[in-house]
Amino acid sequence: MWVLLRGAYPLxxxxxLRGVWMGRRGLPRSLVPGSSRRRYRKEALPALEIPxxxxxxxxxxxxxxxxxxxxxxxxxxxxxxxxxxGSSEPKDQTSAATSFSLFIDKTTGRFLCMTSLAExxxxxxxxxxxxxxxxxxxxxxxxxxxxAKDIEEIRRIWDRAIPLWELPDPEEAQLxxxxxxxxxxxxxxxxxFSVRYLRPARSLVFPWxxxxxxxxxxxxxxxxxxxxxxxxxxxTTIPRPGAYHNLFGLPLISRRDVEVVLTSRELDSLALNQSxxxxxxxxxxxxxxxPPALLPYLEQxxxxxxxxxxxxxxxxxxxxxxxxxxxxxxSLVRPGDQQPRPLEAMNQGLNLSRIxxxxxxxxxxxxxxxxxxxxxxxxxxxxxxxxxxVPWSRFPDLNRLLKGHRKGELTxxxxxxxxxxxxxxxxxxLDLCTQGVNTLWGSFEISNVRLARVMLTQFAxxxxxxxxxxxxxxxxxxxxxxxxxxxxxxxxxxx
Numbered sequence: 001m002w003v004l005l006r007g008a009y010p011l012x013x014x015x016x017l018r019g020v021w022m023g024r025r026g027l028p029r030s031l032v033p034g035s036s037r038r039r040y041r042k043e044a045l046p047a048l049e050i051p052x053x054x055x056x057x058x059x060x061x062x063x064x065x066x067x068x069x070x071x072x073x074x075x076x077x078x079x080x081x082x083x084x085x086g087s088s089e090p091k092d093q094t095s096a097a098t099s100f101s102l103f104i105d106k107t108t109g110r111f112l113c114m115t116s117l118a119e120x121x122x123x124x125x126x127x128x129x130x131x132x133x134x135x136x137x138x139x140x141x142x143x144x145x146x147x148a149k150d151i152e153e154i155r156r157i158w159d160r161a162i163p164l165w166e167l168p169d170p171e172e173a174q175l176x177x178x179x180x181x182x183x184x185x186x187x188x189x190x191x192x193f194s195v196r197y198l199r200p201a202r203s204l205v206f207p208w209x210x211x212x213x214x215x216x217x218x219x220x221x222x223x224x225x226x227x228x229x230x231x232x233x234x235x236t237t238i239p240r241p242g243a244y245h246n247l248f249g250l251p252l253i254s255r256r257d258v259e260v261v262l263t264s265r266e267l268d269s270l271a272l273n274q275s276x277x278x279x280x281x282x283x284x285x286x287x288x289x290x291p292p293a294l295l296p297y298l299e300q301x302x303x304x305x306x307x308x309x310x311x312x313x314x315x316x317x318x319x320x321x322x323x324x325x326x327x328x329x330x331s332l333v334r335p336g337d338q339q340p341r342p343l344e345a346m347n348q349g350l351n352l353s354r355i356x357x358x359x360x361x362x363x364x365x366x367x368x369x370x371x372x373x374x375x376x377x378x379x380x381x382x383x384x385x386x387x388x389x390v391p392w393s394r395f396p397d398l399n400r401l402l403k404g405h406r407k408g409e410l411t412x413x414x415x416x417x418x419x420x421x422x423x424x425x426x427x428x429x430l431d432l433c434t435q436g437v438n439t440l441w442g443s444f445e446i447s448n449v450r451l452a453r454v455m456l457t458q459f460a461x462x463x464x465x466x467x468x469x470x471x472x473x474x475x476x477x478x479x480x481x482x483x484x485x486x487x488x489x490x491x492x493x494x495x
Contacts, residue, residue, distance in 0.1 A: 084118035103296035161196035208246035287317035322362035
């Protein structure tokens with residue numbers, strides 16, 4: 001991830017952080033999922049330009065105590081009785097773990113009721129407790145359901161998809177298994193995880209079931225494209241990626257399970273579960289991000305093992321996610337030749353249980369020895385190109401000078417007024433953004449609305465004011481980029 005800061009002088013500062021991103025790709029025209037269209041509101045709300053004060057765990061605890069709300073301290077969330085459980089919900093449950101069904105994120109204050117699936121911001125929760133406005137119990141903000149257009153598309157695709165073992169042509173079934181590396185994955189495993197195959201799109205279909213009633217909420221389609229001597233997988237989600245919060249495998253998790261292995265791909269979860277028998281979950285957006293909405297579902301586990309992939313990006317993402325989930329309970333499988341991603345390990349005949357036993361603890365003391373660092377040093381030496389950074393796809397001269405966009409570096413762009421700094425940095429940002437680099441803009445001179453308009457025009461490679469009928473299509477694609485904007489504008493105090 002990197003930050004763009006713009007001050008009162010002709011200066012651009014880029015601060016690399018970390019991140020990965022994947023885009024949505026299409027299907028054959030007859031099966032293209034309807035994109036999530038938001039109806040245009042004539043009275044659009046003004047953009048928020050006032051900085052939101054950060055919330056601390058201490059403030060959340062103080063608020064709960066002040067209002068007499070009991071709570072339990074968890075790994076990444078606070079648990080409390082839910083005010084969003086209606087009268088129709090069971091009342092005779094004596095288990096404290098069951099009655100404390102409201103999870104409040106310690107970092108953001110966002111809440112999720114595991115019983116009613118009500119969710120919202122910290123302000124929504126305060127309004128509910130105090131009986132104010134839309135946050136009151138009668139107006140509980142329920143988890144956003146897929147749009148009607150998406151629901152129709154989800155059901156149509158799911159009904160057309162069939163299990164691999166029911167394909168009428170055995171050769172077609174065998175070819176599909178070879179393409180997706182499933183030659184050693186049994187029909188029983190595919191049946192247990194409810195995996196299907198869509199013949200017209202030649203794609204695997206992974207379902208998203210609601211944790212409350214197991215209703216079908218979404219789908220992920222995995223297609224395969226030839227890329228040189230290998231295969232490139234293409235993911236398509238319904239609803240769109242930003243609203244797709246499926247922990248694949250969650251319906252198979254028991255309340256008694258205290259250990260889980262997290263993977264970045266559904267295929268890896270299938271291989272791990274079959275080979276080890278351990279509970280496994282696949283993150284909905286791989287190594288791109290760990291949505292805060294998923295944290296409550298991971299609270300029950302005392303130990304979480306990350307086995308995200310076989311490259312440096314996966315290793316960095318695992319360390320980042322572990323900090324979000326409390327590193328004291330997390331372990332990481334280090335990428336290496338003898339420790340590839342789970343599906344490849346199973347196909348190579350490696351012992352997956354033995355590899356899991358080599359997982360390194362994510363938490364360590366403030367001082368380390370070289371013995372603790374030597375494996376990471378080996379990873380950097382073995383992956384020189386990846387350690388060099390993310391190369392720009394359209395600026396080869398920058399790759400020659402800067403060796404790619406690298407974590408931990410600060411780059412300053414200067415030039416006189418009107419020389420094109422903003423235009424260039426916008427292109428620079430889009431180049432990396434479309435490759436998965438999380439980007440945060442700090443534009444203190446130009447408003448966020450104007451900056452976003454410029455970037456959207458560059459992204460669409462055309463003047464949208466002359467083709468307004470295409471605005472929604474390009475806006476949806478632009479919204480899926482890992483792109484964010486600070487709300488600071490104008491002169492700011494150092495503090």
